[in-house]
Amino acid sequence: MNRRLCLARRPAGKLSVTDLALIEEPVPEPGPGEILVRNTWLSIDPSLRIRLAETTPDGYLPPLRPGEGLTGLALGVVAETRHPDYTVGELVSHTLGYREYAVVGAGAQTIGGYGAPTRIETGDLPPQWFLGPLGSAGLTAYVGLVEILELTAADTLWVSSAAGSVGSLAAQLAVLRGATVLGSAGSPDKVAYLRDELGIAAFDYHEPALAESLAALAPTGIDAYFDNVGGDHLTAALGALRPQGRIALCGAVSGYDGAAPAGPPNLFTMVAKGLRMRGFRAGSFNHLEAPMRAEVATHLAAGRLIHRESVFEGIEQAAAALVAMLSGATTGKTLCRLA
Ligand SMILES: NC(=O)c1ccc[n+]([C@@H]2O[C@H](COP(=O)([O-])OP(=O)(O)OC[C@H]3O[C@@H](n4cnc5c(N)ncnc54)[C@H](OP(=O)(O)O)[C@@H]3O)[C@@H](O)[C@H]2O)c1
Numbered sequence: 598m599n600r601r602l603c604l605a606r607r608p609a610g611k612l613s614v615t616d617l618a619l620i621e622e623p624v625p626e627p628g629p630g631e632i633l634v635r636n637t638w639l640s641i642d643p644s645l646r647i648r649l650a651e652t653t654p655d656g657y658l659p660p661l662r663p664g665e666g667l668t669g670l671a672l673g674v675v676a677e678t679r680h681p682d683y684t685v686g687e688l689v690s691h692t693l694g695y696r697e698y699a700v701v702g703a704g705a706q707t708i709g710g711y712g713a714p715t716r717i718e719t720g721d722l723p724p725q726w727f728l729g730p731l732g733s734a735g736l737t738a739y740v741g742l743v744e745i746l747e748l749t750a751a752d753t754l755w756v757s758s759a760a761g762s763v764g765s766l767a768a769q770l771a772v773l774r775g776a777t778v779l780g781s782a783g784s785p786d787k788v789a790y791l792r793d794e795l796g797i798a799a800f801d802y803h804e805p806a807l808a809e810s811l812a813a814l815a816p817t818g819i820d821a822y823f824d825n826v827g828g829d830h831l832t833a834a835l836g837a838l839r840p841q842g843r844i845a846l847c848g849a850v851s852g853y854d855g856a857a858p859a860g861p862p863n864l865f866t867m868v869a870k871g872l873r874m875r876g877f878r879a880g881s882f883n884h885l886e887a888p889m890r891a892e893v894a895t896h897l898a899a900g901r902l903i904h905r906e907s908v909f910e911g912i913e914q915a916a917a918a919l920v921a922m923l924s925g926a927t928t929g930k931t932l933c934r935l936a
Pocket residue numbers: 641642643644733734737758759760761762763764781782783784787802825826846847848849850851852877878879880922923924925926927928929930931
């Protein structure tokens with residue numbers, strides 16, 4: 598049998614594990630040109646929460662309907678193949694996570710342009726890194742820094758949600774490129790992790806006020822902001838940016854889990870200071886995956902890049918993993934490992 602996580606009912610406020618349900622069904626059969634994949638690692642990503650709401654923002658993926666299966670980036674082993682390019686036992690990445698078995702089609706199935714079915718050759722590396730620093734998180738961090746912010750060694754950069762998957766990579770890659778980096782996170786433990794293990798200046802965004810914390814660490818302001826959070830964080834960044842500063846809008850997690858998205862009331866600051874703000878999705882920059890992997894893998898191998906994982910075990914824990922990650926209870930890349 599195959600177990601698959603579905604949306605049981607739309608969350609009222611914050612996501613609860615009871616909003617999701619595991620259903621059991623027969624293992625699906627691959628058709629011509631398809632492969633059956635036994636999933637081994639599931640990537641737990643905050644943006645899935647956007648699709649559990651009644652409506653999604655214009656231009657984004659459609660909402661999931663109650664009863665529909667959750668999807669997400671995943672790694673798995675080919676269990677059966679009716680596709681000439683794949684053989685049994687190979688590792689593939691794809692987008693049909695949150696289930697034990699998936700029939701992966703020959704055509705491009707992506708999440709926002711990222712994650713088309715791909716054979717993964719891990720070499721000696723842990724396979725799950727291809728869902729984290731060598732996968733979507735790595736590409737997102739790299740694109741935000743290199744392509745969107747055009748980061749230079751002269752920049753002072755603020756990264757929000759800096760103890761998370763994308764944020765911890767963005768912060769460390771920026772340091773390795775010579776920038777001065779400050780990071781924010783939501784607990785004393787995470788701030789200690791940023792300061793003591795990643796070696797960056799850091800503050801807890803809960804206290805005192807964001808603007809004061811930023812001013813304490815960057816008294817003359819910042820040049821660039823890598824935004825994972827939106828809302829009050831983006832408002833504070835607009836205040837702290839120096840003239841001609843840049844913002845990379847990567848995500849807005851503060852508005853995903855039941856809270857009304859809070860837009861910045863101080864957008865005119867962009868006019869006054871000549872700021873540049875650009876949103877992006879990693880899936881529009883797949884051509885940068887190869888240079889990203891080369892840079893990140895070199896740093897990982899040399900021990901210059903610290904990568905932490907929060908791993909949940911079994912499909913039974915996938916709902917709890919998603920709830921924990923959204924509430925800030927995990928650090929680094931959140932994953933679910935399937936036996
Ligand atoms: N543009 C793209 O292509 C792309 C791709 C991947 C991810 N993203 C975005 O990147 C961001 C980070 O994703 P991730 O996968 O690395 O997740 P993550 O940072 O590992 O996990 C989410 C974190 O968000 C923080 N958070 C939750 N509510 C918050 C709030 N109200 N205010 C401040 N922080 C809050 C929590 O950390 P604390 O304990 O610090 O609060 C939580 O650990 C998300 O916005 C995501 O949508 C964008």
